[in-house]
Structure formats: structure tokens, C-alpha cells
Amino acid sequence: MKPDNGKKHVVIVGGGFAGIACARELARHSHLHITLLDKNNYHQFQPLLYQVATSQLSPSDVAYSLRKLFAGRPNVEVKLGEAAAVDPAARTVTTASGEVYQGDYLVLAAGARANFFNIPGAEQHAFPMYSLDDAQRLRSRILQVFEEADRDPRLIGEGALNFVVVGAGATGVEVAGALAELIRDSMTEEYPKVPVGQAKIYLVDYGHTVLSPFSNKAHTYAEKVLQDAGVELRLKTGVKEVAPGHVLLSDGAVIKTRVTIWAGGLMACPLAGKSGLPQGRGGRIDVLPDLTAAGFPAVYVFGDLANIPNPSGGVLPQLGSVALQAGQWAAANILADLAGKPRAPFQYKDKGIMAMITRHAAVVEIGEKRHELHGPVAATMWLGVHAGLMTGVRNKIDAFVQWTWSYFSRDRGPQLLDRTDLPRIDWTEE
Amino acid sequence: MKPDNGKKHVVIVGGGFAGIACARELARHSHLHITLLDKNNYHQFQPLLYQVATSQLSPSDVAYSLRKLFAGRPNVEVKLGEAAAVDPAARTVTTASGEVYQGDYLVLAAGARANFFNIPGAEQHAFPMYSLDDAQRLRSRILQVFEEADRDPRLIGEGALNFVVVGAGATGVEVAGALAELIRDSMTEEYPKVPVGQAKIYLVDYGHTVLSPFSNKAHTYAEKVLQDAGVELRLKTGVKEVAPGHVLLSDGAVIKTRVTIWAGGLMACPLAGKSGLPQGRGGRIDVLPDLTAAGFPAVYVFGDLANIPNPSGGVLPQLGSVALQAGQWAAANILADLAGKPRAPFQYKDKGIMAMITRHAAVVEIGEKRHELHGPVAATMWLGVHAGLMTGVRNKIDAFVQWTWSYFSRDRGPQLLDRTDLPRIDWTEE
Numbered sequence: 082m083k084p085d086n087g088k089k090h091v092v093i094v095g096g097g098f099a100g101i102a103c104a105r106e107l108a109r110h111s112h113l114h115i116t117l118l119d120k121n122n123y124h125q126f127q128p129l130l131y132q133v134a135t136s137q138l139s140p141s142d143v144a145y146s147l148r149k150l151f152a153g154r155p156n157v158e159v160k161l162g163e164a165a166a167v168d169p170a171a172r173t174v175t176t177a178s179g180e181v182y183q184g185d186y187l188v189l190a191a192g193a194r195a196n197f198f199n200i201p202g203a204e205q206h207a208f209p210m211y212s213l214d215d216a217q218r219l220r221s222r223i224l225q226v227f228e229e230a231d232r233d234p235r236l237i238g239e240g241a242l243n244f245v246v247v248g249a250g251a252t253g254v255e256v257a258g259a260l261a262e263l264i265r266d267s268m269t270e271e272y273p274k275v276p277v278g279q280a281k282i283y284l285v286d287y288g289h290t291v292l293s294p295f296s297n298k299a300h301t302y303a304e305k306v307l308q309d310a311g312v313e314l315r316l317k318t319g320v321k322e323v324a325p326g327h328v329l330l331s332d333g334a335v336i337k338t339r340v341t342i343w344a345g346g347l348m349a350c351p352l353a354g355k356s357g358l359p360q361g362r363g364g365r366i367d368v369l370p371d372l373t374a375a376g377f378p379a380v381y382v383f384g385d386l387a388n389i390p391n392p393s394g395g396v397l398p399q400l401g402s403v404a405l406q407a408g409q410w411a412a413a414n415i416l417a418d419l420a421g422k423p424r425a426p427f428q429y430k431d432k433g434i435m436a437m438i439t440r441h442a443a444v445v446e447i448g449e450k451r452h453e454l455h456g457p458v459a460a461t462m463w464l465g466v467h468a469g470l471m472t473g474v475r476n477k478i479d480a481f482v483q484w485t486w487s488y489f490s491r492d493r494g495p496q497l498l499d500r501t502d503l504p505r506i507d508w509t510e511e
Numbered sequence: 512m513k514p515d516n517g518k519k520h521v522v523i524v525g526g527g528f529a530g531i532a533c534a535r536e537l538a539r540h541s542h543l544h545i546t547l548l549d550k551n552n553y554h555q556f557q558p559l560l561y562q563v564a565t566s567q568l569s570p571s572d573v574a575y576s577l578r579k580l581f582a583g584r585p586n587v588e589v590k591l592g593e594a595a596a597v598d599p600a601a602r603t604v605t606t607a608s609g610e611v612y613q614g615d616y617l618v619l620a621a622g623a624r625a626n627f628f629n630i631p632g633a634e635q636h637a638f639p640m641y642s643l644d645d646a647q648r649l650r651s652r653i654l655q656v657f658e659e660a661d662r663d664p665r666l667i668g669e670g671a672l673n674f675v676v677v678g679a680g681a682t683g684v685e686v687a688g689a690l691a692e693l694i695r696d697s698m699t700e701e702y703p704k705v706p707v708g709q710a711k712i713y714l715v716d717y718g719h720t721v722l723s724p725f726s727n728k729a730h731t732y733a734e735k736v737l738q739d740a741g742v743e744l745r746l747k748t749g750v751k752e753v754a755p756g757h758v759l760l761s762d763g764a765v766i767k768t769r770v771t772i773w774a775g776g777l778m779a780c781p782l783a784g785k786s787g788l789p790q791g792r793g794g795r796i797d798v799l800p801d802l803t804a805a806g807f808p809a810v811y812v813f814g815d816l817a818n819i820p821n822p823s824g825g826v827l828p829q830l831g832s833v834a835l836q837a838g839q840w841a842a843a844n845i846l847a848d849l850a851g852k853p854r855a856p857f858q859y860k861d862k863g864i865m866a867m868i869t870r871h872a873a874v875v876e877i878g879e880k881r882h883e884l885h886g887p888v889a890a891t892m893w894l895g896v897h898a899g900l901m902t903g904v905r906n907k908i909d910a911f912v913q914w915t916w917s918y919f920s921r922d923r924g925p926q927l928l929d930r931t932d933l934p935r936i937d938w939t940e941e
Contacts, residue, residue: 122654122928141569146926148701155703161658161928180662213927224552228591232610271578273585496576497643498552498591 088114092184099190099384102408108154120163133216135259193385196348202323207343224498240337242280249286251436253344261310287319370426383407518544522614529620529814532838538584550593563646565689623815626778632753637773654928670767672710679716681866683774691740717749800856813837
């Protein structure tokens with residue numbers, strides 16, 4: 082499908098930070114027609130998914146209708162559909178239901194999926210944390226095991242209240258910290274018959290520290306905060322197997338659990354392999370410095386789907402801020418190209434990295450500067466930064482209300498065990 | 512399971528208005544121990560489910576954790592479990608997973624389910640509107656057909672944008688009106704390529720009017736408001752069959768549709784039939800005026816599960832306010848019984864009935880007084896009344912924020928097509 086209005090057509094696959102940022106920039110130019118294709122009808126605000134999983138925010142606080150987002154942009158067409166095939170030479174994308182979109186430019190920003198590194202059982206039994214659906218499923222599972230422990234406290238001996246978080250990057254640290262707070266602040270009160278104090282959270286990583294991209298001082302701080310919150314660190318330790326009822330670690334330890342949370346890394350989504358484009362580390366598409374695929378100057382790839390060269394060596398990390406800036410940069414390159422000007426190599430402006438460890442503790446590092454945020458200011462600053470990144474005004478307000486309310490009242494958000502499609506836990510199965 | 516603290520034990524099945532009201536009254540008396548059993552871990556605020564289905568409120572706005580609700584009541588124990596069997600003589604309830612709860616008093620308030628009146632295909636293909644899960648499924652389906660119409664506008668000829676609401680009581684009227692507004696206010700803007708004006712909403716009822724419990728003037732008013740909103744009324748018309756792709760009406764008309772919304776009446780949930788207690792109209796358990804089951808003075812049945820005699824003849828209607836008052840009354844009777852005093856027959860105080868037709872129009876009837884609410888005041892008053900009924904403070908605030916925001920901005924709420932367990936629509940199937 083092409084627009085019959087004579088406009089240049091840009092087809093964007095993926096409505097995450099990368100795709101949205103690109104579409105927004107291009108939308109300002111009325112001589113362009115933009116088709117934005119996503120398998121969901123909503124944008125998901127990934128940095129806050131861990132809050133959905135831990136019942137702090139509701140799903141609608143971190144998701145926003147893509148159609149609504151572009152409702153005032155007549156030259157942006159939002160389409161629901163899963164990209165099933167892509168032809169870089171023809172600049173076409175074909176959806177699972179057979180629609181074909183052909184662009185003068187093709188933008189691939191379809192994102193990632195969890196990388197289970199072929200660890201036996203991980204894909205089948207661990208709960209990934211990349212999509213809103215993942216977060217909702219995990220929320221229900223966490224509530225499910227508490228209900229099971231309430232029904233039969235002997236199941237605690239079977240690991241009903243053990244939680245294993247694999248991967249101690251920002252997502253893993255955030256979910257482990259938030260889970261510890263959920264248990265301490267809410268579950269203790271709501272399950273008076275359950276010995277909630279026996280709950281254990283293990284944070285496993287093969288690296289020697291948590292939050293490895295941060296400074297050494299941040300490592301020490303984050304580890305202390307996590308340990309004070311009751312999280313048991315298992316560093317320099319890999320995962321050898323995930324079974325329905327346990328996790329086997331590289332040091333031979335077996336942890337009985339029904340909730341293994343996978344924050345252990347990302348790989349490109351399956352579209353990368355179907356594109357025929359060269360794949361590098363993590364299955365991601367290796368792109369040129371101007372964000373185009375080698376040999377296809379009208380095909381852009383960025384976000385979690387791409388390995389973008391870092392001028393100072395290696396590739397840029399998979400971060401929302403990289404995705405966002407790359408989307409804006411790609412839009413500028415497309416406009417330059419149309420104007421007969423040269424494309425420029427992407428220059429990422431590092432605005433810093435941050436991680437929320439608990440509601441009272443966050444680390445922010447901007448260049449050489451390191452900030453530890455303690456007490457109420459931590460949550461407020463973190464909120465400010467994320468609210469600024471948020472793409473829909475409404476979400477901004479709602480999340481603010483929910484957050485502040487939850488913060489001041491310690492009245493947790495929506496603890497809805499509402500995934501009726503989750504299977505019952507079979508405690509005889511190992 | 513019985514408390515080993517020597518306290519009298521009341522087992523309540525169902526955490527709707529009826530069960531909660533009863534538990535709250537009993538919880539004030541520390542010489543009682545109360546077990547509240549529900550198949551969900553949350554209370555659902557049924558009068559606003561239609562707003563979830565039409566993307567005005569998010570699921571967490573109308574659901575509240577039962578454990579949280581009773582967190583400050585040490586003598587109330589909340590249990591997650593589906594009541595699978597009940598023995599009135601032994602005053603026991605057995606759950607699907609085999610737990611047995613025995614009470615000195617047994618309270619059955621497990622609610623209802625949609626009554627499809629054995630109409631062929633209705634149970635398989637229509638979307639009921641009784642539970643939060645129902646509302647979430649319906650929301651996704653409504654969004655799904657719009658996406659389908661966007662993908663291939665020819666499907667509009669197959670009924671992709673036809674909606675059939677069966678039953679013109681309060682729920683049917685509210686969902687039809689809200690759907691008309693959703694389409695007019697949001698879909699027109701968000702699906703610019705879809706001829707949204709071709710969408711049709713049919714409201715079908717075998718009665719001769721909408722909102723039959725209301726006065727004739729209210730009928731006229733509601734019908735005018737609905738027709739002005741674009742809802743086509745098919746009164747004095749029954750449904751003969753619901754197929755995957757159409758609905759067959761009693762006058763022989765066939766309406767092609769993929770969204771048949773069932774607001775056509777309720778029947779008792781399956782527990783009624785398993786109790787051995789006498790069932791009357793709608794499969795509901797016929798109870799004595801004091802809300803006990805005949806022959807079982809320690810077994811109370813009320814809410815949507817019961818036919819409660821109306822002193823002025825017939826039985827009381829299935830209304831939230833009846834359920835709420837009956838719960839309080841039953842608690843008083845249990846306390847009287849324990850004190851050796853006689854149980855009193857239930858006296859329902861009719862505080863009026865109301866229905867929200869659209870955001871700008873509601874009818875409220877209190878005794879002989881009838882109020883038509885127009886313009887902004889309608890939504891505000893309606894909100895006030897419902898907020899007053901709301902059981903959790905937090906929900907009150909959130910719903911208020913969402914509502915007022917949605918009202919003033921016309922920025923709809925969470926249009927999340929997030930039910931991944933809904934099947935794809937097969938357009939070849941009839």
C-alpha cells in the first residue's frame with residue numbers, strides 16, 4: 082500500500098521510543114506521508130513496566146493509544162499489524178495478515194525480545210519483562226504464588242515465596258527492589274496468615290556487580306540498598322537451567338521457585354532474521370553510522386533492533402534515550418536525503434543513566450557526575466525525568482497521581498490477579 | 512477450616528456488594544471471625560463496567576483488592592477460591608482446589624452470570640457484561656473490529672462496524688450510549704480512513720420500551736437521547752440466534768455483526784444448583800423474608816443469587832443497592848440470632864434508580880420524583896452517587912481524576928487492545 086497523494090512515503094515498523102520519535106519529527110513535514118505499523122495498538126512506556134509487574138501502576142498508566150498519539154497528524158497513518166517479512170531492496174513490509182506496505186523509505190524499529198541465551202527451560206518457564214503483556218502476566222503470577230501460600234503454607238517449603246531475578250542491570254535491580262518493597266509494605270499486611278518474612282528474592286548475575294554500566298561507587302551503594310531491602314545477591318553466578326519448580330545456578334545451587342523473572346538481556350526481535358540484513362551481536366542488525374543498513378541507503382534500522390556504532394568504539398547500548406535520539410536523527414537524515422543533502426553520522430548525546438533501586442533510593446550518573454538520591458526526593462526526581470519522557474499528556478497526569486498517591490499512602494496500586502489465561506500452578510511438577 | 516480461637520465463624524461466599532456489606536458489618540464485632548471467599552482477589556464495581564468496555568475507565572479504576580479492603584480488620588480473613596460445592600446442613604463450602612470452610616453461619620452471595628435463555632449461539636458468540644473480565648474482553652473486541660475495518664474497509668459490508676446490544680435495561684442502555692459516544696468522539700478522529708459514520712448500534716429488547724423499571728416519561732426521554740446519539744432501537748423484538756457473524760431477530764431480520772453484547776438478563780451462578788436449595792425464577796434461590804434459606808436458619812442467601820420476597824408482592828430486583836442493604840440486614844440478623852433475639856424480615860429502602868444514558872444525559876427516579884439530568888451536571892451527579900457507593904478510597908480518587916479528565920478533554924481513556932487471548936476474527940466463518 083502506498084499513498085495515492087503523490088507524497089513521499091515513509092514506512093515505520095514499531096511504535097516504541099525509536100519509531101515514535103522518528104514519526105513525530107517527520108510528521109511536521111506535510112510533503113511526507115508516514116505509515117506507522119505496530120503489532121499493538123498502543124505505545125508502551127518500557128522504563129516503568131516493572132511498576133506494573135509489582136502492582137504500583139496500572140497497565141493503562143504506561144501504555145498509550147498510538148492512534149490517539151497521532152490523531153492530530155493527518156499525514157501519519159497508524160496501522161495495527163505484525164511485520165512478518167521485510168524486503169530491504171523493494172522497501173516493503175508484509176504483515177502476518179498479508180498487507181504489503183511499500184515506502185520510499187523504510188524504517189525498522191521493531192525492538193527486541195528477551196535473550197534467554199539458550200539456557201534450558203528459560204524461555205518456557207521464566208517471565209520476561211519487555212512488554213506490557215509480560216508485565217501483566219508477571220503481576221498475576223506474583224499474586225498467584227502469595228494466594229497459593231495463603232491457601233497452603235506448606236508450599237512455602239516448595240519455594241512458593243522464592244523469587245529469582247536473573248540479570249542485575251537496571252531492569253533487574255528495579256524489579257528486585259520494587260518486589261522487596263511490595264512484599265514488605267503490602268503483603269505483610271494483606272496476608273496476615275502467611276509468614277511473609279520467609280519470602281526471599283534472589284538477584285542473580287554472572288557479572289561481579291549490579292548495575293555494571295554505572296560507577297564503582299554506584300555499585301556499592303546499589304548493593305547496600307538492595308541488601309538492606311532484603312534482596313540476596315548472587316553475583317558471578319550464571320543460570321544453568323530453569324525448571325517449572327526451580328532454578329539451577331552455575332555454582333550448583335538449586336533455588337526452588339515458581340517465579341523466575343528474566344531481566345537477563347535482549348536480542349533482536351525475529352524480524353531481524355527475516356530481513357536478510359547482516360546481524361551482529363544479539364542478533365541485532367549492524368548499521369552504518371548514519372543509521373542505514375549497508376547497501377540500502379533508504380532503509381533505516383535503530384532502537385533495540387540495531388547495533389549502532391559508537392564513535393568511541395563498540396556499539397551504543399540498548400537504551401530508551403538512544404532509541405529516541407536515533408529516531409529523531411533518522412528523520413533528519415531522511416529529510417536531508419530528500420533535499421539532496423548528505424546524511425550525517427548519528428551522534429548520541431549522553432544525557433546520563435539512572436536506575437531506581439527502591440522508592441527511596443536511585444542512582445543517576447551524568448558523565449563524570451554521580452548522584453545518589455535518597456528519601457522522598459528520589460521518587461520525585463525519577464518521576465520528573467520519566468514524566469518528561471512520557472509521550473502522552475494524559476499518562477503523565479495519571480501516572481503522577483497514582484505515583485504520588487501510592488508514595489504517600491503506601492496504598493499500593495492495582496493488585497489485580499486478572500490474567501485468566503495463566504495456568505494454575507501444578508505443585509507436583511518439577 | 513474453622514478458626515481455633517473459639518470465635519463464632521461466619522463464612523461468606525462472594526465479594527460483591529452483598530458479601531462485602533455483610534462482612535463489613537460483622538467485622539465490627541470482635542467476637543466473630545469472618546472468612547470471605549471469592550474466586551477473584553478483587554471486588555469489582557459492577558455499575559461502571561460498561562465504562563471499562565468502552566475505554567472510559569481502566570480496569571483498575573473499577574476493581575479493588577479484597578485483601579486491601581479488609582487489611583485493617585484482623586477478624587476478616589480473605590480467601591481466594593472458587594466455591595465448587597455447598598452443604599447447607601453442614602454449613603460447609605468446598606472450593607475447586609479442595610479446601611473446606613465450615614461456619615456457624617453460612618452466607619451465600621456468589622452472584623449471577625448472564626442468562627442466555629437457551630438462545631442458540633448466544634453463550635458461545637455474545638459478549639456478556641457482568642464481570643471485569645467480560646468488560647476487558649469486550650473492550651478488546653470493540654477495538655479489534657475497528658482495526659479490522661481499518662485493515663480492510665470492505666469488511667464493513669460484512670458487519671465489522673455493526674454492534675448489537677441485547678437487552679435495554681440500565682446496562683444495555685448505558686453500554687449502547689457509551690459506545691455511540693466512543694465512536695462519535697474518538698473513533699472518527701482516530702480512524703480517519705474508516706467511514707466511521709457507517710457504524711451502527713442496534714439496541715434490541717423484547718419489551719416495548721427501554722429502561723422498563725422507569726416511568727413513561729423516562730422511557731420517552733431515554734429513547735430520544737439514544738436515537739439522537741445514533742442508536743437504532745429494535746423494541747418488541749427478540750433474538751432467535753447468535754451466530755459468529757450475525758444475529759437473527761424474531762422479526763426475521765438478520766444483522767451482520769461480530770460484536771453482540773449481552774445485557775439480556777441474569778441468572779444465578781452455578782453454585783445455586785449445587786446447593787440443593789429450592790431455585791425459583793432465574794435459577795435463583797428462593798429465600799425467606801429474613802434472608803435465610805427455608806429450613807436452614809443459619810444459611811443466608813442474598814444478592815444476585817437470591818429471590819428475596821418483596822413485601823409489596825413478587826421479588827426484589829437484582830440491584831446493587833438491594834444487595835448492599837441485604838448484606839447489612841443479614842449481618843444484623845446474624846448478630847440478633849447470636850444474642851438470642853428474633854431475626855427480622857428484610858425491609859428494602861428504595862433510594863431510587865438511575866441510569867446514565869450518555870455523558871450528558873441521565874435519569875434518576877426516587878419514588879414518585881423523576882429527574883432528567885442534562886449537560887455537565889449529569890456526569891457529575893452520577894459520579895457523585897457512584898463515588899459514594901465506591902468501596903475503596905483510592906478508587907474513588909482515581910475514578911474521579913479519570914472521569915473528570917475524560918469529560919473535560921474528551922481524551923478517552925485506555926484504549927488498549929490487550930487481550931492477547933482473544934481469537935483472531937475469522938471473516939469467512941458465519
